[in-house]
Amino acid sequence: MTQKSGKMDQPVIKVENLGISYETRTGDVEAVKDVTFDIHRGETVGIVGESGCGKSTLAYGMVNYLGRNGKISKGDIIFQGQSLVGRTPEELRQLRGNQISMVYQDPMTSLNPVLRIGEQMTEVLTVHRGMAEKEARKRCEEMLAKVNMPDPARVLERYPHQISGGQQQRVVIAMAMLNNPALLIMDEPTTALDVTVEAAALDLVNNLRRSFDTAILLISHNMGVIARVSDRVGVMYAGELVEMASVKEIFANPRHPYTQGLIRCLPKLGRSKEGSILYPIRGRVPPPANLPPGCLFEPRCDYARDACRQERPALRDLNPVHTTRCLFSEEINADEWTPPPDLVPIIDLNGDKANEVVDTILSVNNLQTYYSHPNSSPLSLIGLGEKEYVKAVDDVSFEVFRGKTLGVVGESGCGKSTLIKTIIGLESKTGGEAEFMGFDIGNRVRERELNLIRELQMVFQNPDSTMNPTYSVGKQIERPLRRFKTVPKEQVRDEVIRLLQAVKLDEFYYDRLPRQLSGGEKQRVGIARALAGRPDLVLCDEPVSALDVSVQAAVINLLLEIQKEFGTTMMFIAHDLSVVRFFSDYIAVMYLGQIAEIGPAEQIYAPPYHPYTEALLSAVPVPDPSAEVKRIRLDGSVPSPLNPPSGCRFHTRCPRRDLLPDGGKICETEVPPWREVGDGHRIFCHIPLEILAQMEPVIHVPEPV
Amino acid sequence: MLVKDYMTRHPIMIGPEKRVVEAQQMMTENRVRHLPVVGDGKKLLGVVNRERLNIPPDKLGSLEVWEITRYLADLTVDKVMLKKGDLQVIAPNATLEEAAELMKQHKLNGLTVVEDDMVVGIITQTDLFIELQELLGATDPGWRVMMRIPARKGEYAKLTTAISDKGWSIMAMGSVRTPKDPDHWDMILKVTDCTKDELMTLLESIEDHQVVDFRETTVYSS
Numbered sequence: 008m009t010q011k012s013g014k015m016d017q018p019v020i021k022v023e024n025l026g027i028s029y030e031t032r033t034g035d036v037e038a039v040k041d042v043t044f045d046i047h048r049g050e051t052v053g054i055v056g057e058s059g060c061g062k063s064t065l066a067y068g069m070v071n072y073l074g075r076n077g078k079i080s081k082g083d084i085i086f087q088g089q090s091l092v093g094r095t096p097e098e099l100r101q102l103r104g105n106q107i108s109m110v111y112q113d114p115m116t117s118l119n120p121v122l123r124i125g126e127q128m129t130e131v132l133t134v135h136r137g138m139a140e141k142e143a144r145k146r147c148e149e150m151l152a153k154v155n156m157p158d159p160a161r162v163l164e165r166y167p168h169q170i171s172g173g174q175q176q177r178v179v180i181a182m183a184m185l186n187n188p189a190l191l192i193m194d195e196p197t198t199a200l201d202v203t204v205e206a207a208a209l210d211l212v213n214n215l216r217r218s219f220d221t222a223i224l225l226i227s228h229n230m231g232v233i234a235r236v237s238d239r240v241g242v243m244y245a246g247e248l249v250e251m252a253s254v255k256e257i258f259a260n261p262r263h264p265y266t267q268g269l270i271r272c273l274p275k276l277g278r279s280k281e282g283s284i285l286y287p288i289r290g291r292v293p294p295p296a297n298l299p300p301g302c303l304f305e306p307r308c309d310y311a312r313d314a315c316r317q318e319r320p321a322l323r324d325l326n327p328v329h330t331t332r333c334l335f336s337e338e339i340n341a342d343e344w345t346p347p348p349d350l351v352p353i354i355d356l357n358g359d360k361a362n363e364v365v366d367t368i369l370s371v372n373n374l375q376t377y378y379s380h381p382n383s384s385p386l387s388l389i390g391l392g393e394k395e396y397v398k399a400v401d402d403v404s405f406e407v408f409r410g411k412t413l414g415v416v417g418e419s420g421c422g423k424s425t426l427i428k429t430i431i432g433l434e435s436k437t438g439g440e441a442e443f444m445g446f447d448i449g450n451r452v453r454e455r456e457l458n459l460i461r462e463l464q465m466v467f468q469n470p471d472s473t474m475n476p477t478y479s480v481g482k483q484i485e486r487p488l489r490r491f492k493t494v495p496k497e498q499v500r501d502e503v504i505r506l507l508q509a510v511k512l513d514e515f516y517y518d519r520l521p522r523q524l525s526g527g528e529k530q531r532v533g534i535a536r537a538l539a540g541r542p543d544l545v546l547c548d549e550p551v552s553a554l555d556v557s558v559q560a561a562v563i564n565l566l567l568e569i570q571k572e573f574g575t576t577m578m579f580i581a582h583d584l585s586v587v588r589f590f591s592d593y594i595a596v597m598y599l600g601q602i603a604e605i606g607p608a609e610q611i612y613a614p615p616y617h618p619y620t621e622a623l624l625s626a627v628p629v630p631d632p633s634a635e636v637k638r639i640r641l642d643g644s645v646p647s648p649l650n651p652p653s654g655c656r657f658h659t660r661c662p663r664r665d666l667l668p669d670g671g672k673i674c675e676t677e678v679p680p681w682r683e684v685g686d687g688h689r690i691f692c693h694i695p696l697e698i699l700a701q702m703e704p705v706i707h708v709p710e711p712v
Numbered sequence: 713m714l715v716k717d718y719m720t721r722h723p724i725m726i727g728p729e730k731r732v733v734e735a736q737q738m739m740t741e742n743r744v745r746h747l748p749v750v751g752d753g754k755k756l757l758g759v760v761n762r763e764r765l766n767i768p769p770d771k772l773g774s775l776e777v778w779e780i781t782r783y784l785a786d787l788t789v790d791k792v793m794l795k796k797g798d799l800q801v802i803a804p805n806a807t808l809e810e811a812a813e814l815m816k817q818h819k820l821n822g823l824t825v826v827e828d829d830m831v832v833g834i835i836t837q838t839d840l841f842i843e844l845q846e847l848l849g850a851t852d853p854g855w856r857v858m859m860r861i862p863a864r865k866g867e868y869a870k871l872t873t874a875i876s877d878k879g880w881s882i883m884a885m886g887s888v889r890t891p892k893d894p895d896h897w898d899m900i901l902k903v904t905d906c907t908k909d910e911l912m913t914l915l916e917s918i919e920d921h922q923v924v925d926f927r928e929t930t931v932y933s934s
Contacts, residue, residue: 017742019722048722088724088742098727105754106722136753136830186754187832189722220721 018045019087019189019222020069026081027061027068036295037080038064040246043322046190046222051212053225053237053254055269057555058526059292061246062226066194069224070107071099087189104135108183112195114175117182118167124178125163131185146185154181154211157642172419173204177211184215194226201418202582203641206626209236210640228555230273231585231628234258242266245292245303248322252329254632262325262336264308267344272560273630274589285589286346287561291525302334309347310339368576369407369430369544373439376400376422376429380649397648399425401600402439407544407593412570412577414591414608416584416623420645422600423580427546430578431463443544461491461540468549470529474521480507480532481517487539506535509572510565527558531565538569547579551586563590584627588612593687596620599656600648606688615699617690618663624705635707655679655693663702666694715811716804718843719825719833725750728757728790735760735789746822746834749793754830756801758793761821765792801826804833808843811835849884849902849929855911858925859899860890867920871899874918880905898924 027039039061046052054062067073069084071091084091087106091099103109111117119127125144128151132143144163151159154177167175176196183191193212197205213236216223227233233240234254241251242265250263261267268288290307293299299306301316308315314334322332333339377396399422407413415423428434430441432452441448446459464487467473474483484503488494494502504514510531521529530550537545550566551559563586570577581587587594588608595605596619604617611620625639641660646652652659655674664671671693679693690699725748726735739747739762749758767787773779800814802823811823815837822836845851861867868887875882883902890896903911908928915923 017724048720087722088738089726101727101752105750105752136755136828138828187722187830222722 016047017088018047020224021045021085022069022082023085024082025065025068025079025084027064027073028078028080029073030076030078031296033296035080038077038246038295039068041082041322042243042246042248043082044241044248044251046224048189048222049216049220050239051216051223051225051237053227053233053240054243055227055230055233055240056243057269057292057557058228059245059294060243061295062228062243063194064246065243066109066192066224066226069192070103070109072103104131105186106188107190107192108186108188110176110179110183110191110193110196112198114172114179114199115167117179118175120167122166123163124165124167124170128163128178128182128185131182135186147181150181150185151178153184153215154178155207156181171204173200173208176200176204176208180208180211180215184219184221187219188221190222190224192224192226195228196225197232198227198229202584202623202626202628203418205232205628207640209628210638212236229628230258230269230556230630234630234632235628242269245298246295247303247332248330249304249332250330256329258630258632260329261341262329262331262339263304263333264310264339265304267339267341268307269556270341270630271344272557274560274563274585275631284346285560285564287564288557291527291558302332304333309344310335366409367406368409369441369443369578371406371430371439371441372404374400374403374426374429374436374441375438376425376434377437395649396437398600398651399648400429401648401651403597403600403602404439405595405602405605407576407578409543409576410570410574411592412579412590414587414594415578415580415597416582416587416594417597418623418645419582420599420648421597422648423597424548425600426597427465427548427578427580431465431546432460457491461487461493462543464537464540464542464545466530466533466537466545466547466550469553470526470533471521473533474529476521478520479517480512480519480521480524483521483532484536484539487536491540493540502539506539509538509569510535511561525558526554527562530554530558530562534562534565534569538573538575541573542575544576544578547577549580549582552581552583559586566590584623596623599645599651601656602691603657604688604690606684607686610684610686610688614702614704615684615690615696616702617657617692617699618661618694619657621702621705622662627706629706637703637705639705655691663694666698713808713843713847714804715802715806715808715825715835716833718808718839719804719835720839721833723748723824723831723834725754725831726760726789727751728788728793730789731785732760732765732787732789732792733784736765739765746824746836748824748831748834749789750831754832756796756799756824756826756829756831757790758795759799759824760789760793764794767792799824802835803827808840812840815840847884848886848900852883852902852904853929854883854902854904855906855908856925856927856929857901857903857911857915857923859901859915860896860922860924861899862920863889863895863897868897868899870918871901871921874914875901875903878906878910878914880911902929 022042022044025039025042026037028035028037042065044052056062068079079092128147129140129143132138132146133140147163148159151162156162156174156177162170197208200208209232215221225237237254240254240257241248242263244265250266257266261270271286272288274285288307301318302320305311305315320332320334322330324330325336376399378399380395380397403426417423425434429436432455435451436449452460481503484506485499488499488502503517507516512528512531551562554562569575579590591608594608594611596603596617598619603619604611622639622641625637629636639662646659654676658664658674664674667673673693679691682690682692682696684690684696724738724742724744726738728749728751735747745761747760748756749760751757772783800818800820800823802811802814802825804825804827814823822834824831825833825835859871861871872882881904883904886900888898890898
């Protein structure tokens with residue numbers, strides 16, 4: 008906190024014993040209970056917790072934006088010396104326009120798609136401050152420049168869909184800052200963004216806070232994001248604030264079992280599955296209508312004792328800057344925790360490395376997948392125009408070995424998903440070869456033999472949209488079994504139950520419908536369905552990115568166990584580099600349809616690396632405030648694959664070009680060579696390996712003293 | 713040292729339609745003496761301070777309890793505030809000296825900082841004191857030396873070069889014409905990286921310069 012010396016400073020907002028409830032048919036449901044905290048000028052307070060813990064309700068409640076059935080049932084919110092509870096809608100509207108701003112997860116929900124950005128932004132000033140149109144426009148341009156928007160004057164002329172997601176979010180942040188608010192509430196502001204864009208957005212938040220002295224409430228489920236920008240952190244569980252302390256204290260010395268659990272289920276960047284184990288938190292957040300009588304976390308807690316079941320613990324001060332809601336905070340030590348046996352995944356960590364036979368299961372050579380794109384010239388209307396192609400996957404070659412996992416990372420628009428879709432046959436290739444166990448898989452899925460289809464299965468990102476909502480879980484898993492005739496008809500039910508057990512779901516899930524399952528359970532069903540045909544290769548497209556951290560840890564462990572048990576080979580796409588690192592044996596970094604670097608996982612995360620890999624690593628929010636991360640930010644967004652840059656495709660954004668003579672002239676004209684590091688590690692760059700190897704590692708985590 | 717660096721941003725403000733009682737409560741609870749009154753878009757309309765809230769007895773019809781209660785219930789902030797036209801305000805880009813001058817001239821405790829009609833902050837006497845403290849490096853530990861030097865060209869440089877030649881740092885510095893002695897200047901320096909004796913020996917060796925006061929400062933405030 009940057010406070011000037013000797014000055015009395017009242018907090019900008021003070022939340023006191025706040026309770027928020029929703030009226031439902033069965034009575035009032037308290038979604039937020041007894042929350043107390045304050046935020047000072049120029050301070051960022053982060054709120055973290057699983058979904059369903061009441062984080063967003065708190066954010067909406069603070070500006071009394073709860074919808075028709077929501078109400079503040081208890082407590083008070085004092086903003087700038089005035090209570091916000093019981094205000095008329097008109098007073099609140101004024102406050103929201105003048106002094107409180109909000110930024111939400113999806114920028115498109117805050118922008119009007121049919122108005123130009125300029126019109127929407129100037130409206131803030133013309134309506135609230137009665138400013139003249141021209142003056143307002145000038146202001147907006149200045150503000151866009153402050154949020155590092157390239158070419159602000161032109162952006163004002165565009166419609167929201169004409170700029171990228173990261174730029175949209177910057178417009179929303181700029182709009183929020185136009186009236187110089189005293190309080191900025193950000194609800195998952197970077198969750199919908201790419202890591203590189205996220206890093207830039209978080210830098211921006213930090214700068215704005217410094218120059219405008221704004222108090223910021225930042226809500227996120229991502230511990231890394233919280234660690235990067237917050238001064239203080241509050242951990243919420245089932246509507247209660249269970250721990251609050253400075254960011255360093257929370258990560259170094261967590262004193263509530265829930266906080267400890269959250270930190271334990273995060274894969275640390277730079278750790279592999281051999282080196283560490285993720286421990287998910289068992290169970291799930293209790294629904295607000297059905298809470299345990301004692302401590303709310305008691306059913307999931309490893310330290311639970313009788314006292315915990317008797318009464319609900321109150322929030323108490325451990326020391327003046329650290330509060331917790333656990334009876335035994337002094338006794339529990341995160342370092343002395345031993346995992347209960349049922350949480351330890353059955354993974355043999357020291358597999359027989361020596362006896363392994365390297366057997367290539369999938370080999371891809373110069374694969375190309377182009378999408379044709381209508382030419383903008385009028386000739387194309389009568390079929391004479393020259394065809395343009397979006398080169399989604401362009402000249403990609405790699406091999407996947409049996410029983411191993413290949414992780415694929417890159418920003419969105421890099422062609423990761425197209426690559427997987429081409430392999431599984433949902434898109435047809437334009438050129439090159441793909442061979443799976445000796446079979447050509449260049450054709451589309453409907454032209455393939457049933458046996459081949461069975462061997463290649465996929466787990467999708469969003470389990471909701473890939474399951475038929477009217478089919479029971481049993482029926483979903485049965486379908487591939489019947490179609491592939493994996494087992495005789497009369498054994499289908501037993502096989503389904505066996506599969507359910509393999510993904511740690513009980514038999515009674517057989518008759519459940521998808522809507523009766525939680526996100527993690529749905530993803531398990533998705534995995535069980537993919538496994539039904541006993542495939543040799545499972546392609547996972549962001550299988551855990553839609554899940555909460557604790558569930559994410561459980562699903563990753565499950566996939567690892569399955570891989571161990573069935574010897575399944577996997578390809579794993581994820582945008583979270585720490586997850587990919589944790590899960591994969593080999594990693595391919597993709598940029599604009601090409602592979603920039605490929606090799607064994609541990610080698611990708613240490614120099615020498617491709618400048619693009621370096622930038623990606625630097626952007627990962629590390630859930631450890633003491634880690635030093637080199638700050639490398641890429642300008643702009645991924646160029647259009649319709650017309651990729653010449654030479655090295657990364658040259659337009661490469662921060663390392665000046666390492667080459669002539670400021671990297673060669674990058675613009677010539678396609679870079681593959682530089683072999685050894686062990687199958689290849690880098691696609693003009694910069695010689697010796698220079699790349701001299702670069703400092705991006706992330707430096709100090710050893711605990 | 714501009715107003716915008718020392719002002720308090722996002723000050724507590726009040727709307728014109730609020731009752732005076734509420735303004736009084738806000739000022740007491742938040743310990744402020746100066747409350748800008750703003751309309752939509754944080755547009756400055758006026759200011760209330762303690763004096764404006766004192767109600768002169770002749771405004772009341774009688775001193776009867778009911779009469780007073782009714783009068784207070786109807787009394788809104790816009791009726792008692794000092795209106796914008798009669799108000800001293802300052803721009804965020806003004807210097808602190810200008811702010812001090814305004815406060816001195818009009819006997820004010822604080823000024824509202826306004827940019828394009830919009831209230832962006834508030835600057836009070838306390839902020840000026842903080843600036844003075846920081847100007848003299850009060851918050852950092854070191855040797856606080858007060859030197860009296862002749863009002864001649866080059867004397868100033870003589871002193872600072874002597875210190876910097878030794879490789880010591882000058883943390884802060886202020887100079888003022890010696891009160892009632894126009895031929896001399898008083899300089900206040902905050903020096904670190906040396907021992908007391910080293911510094912004294914050096915300062916006493918400079919010709920015509922006189923050490924008026926020498927002390928070690930510890931931190932005044934946290």
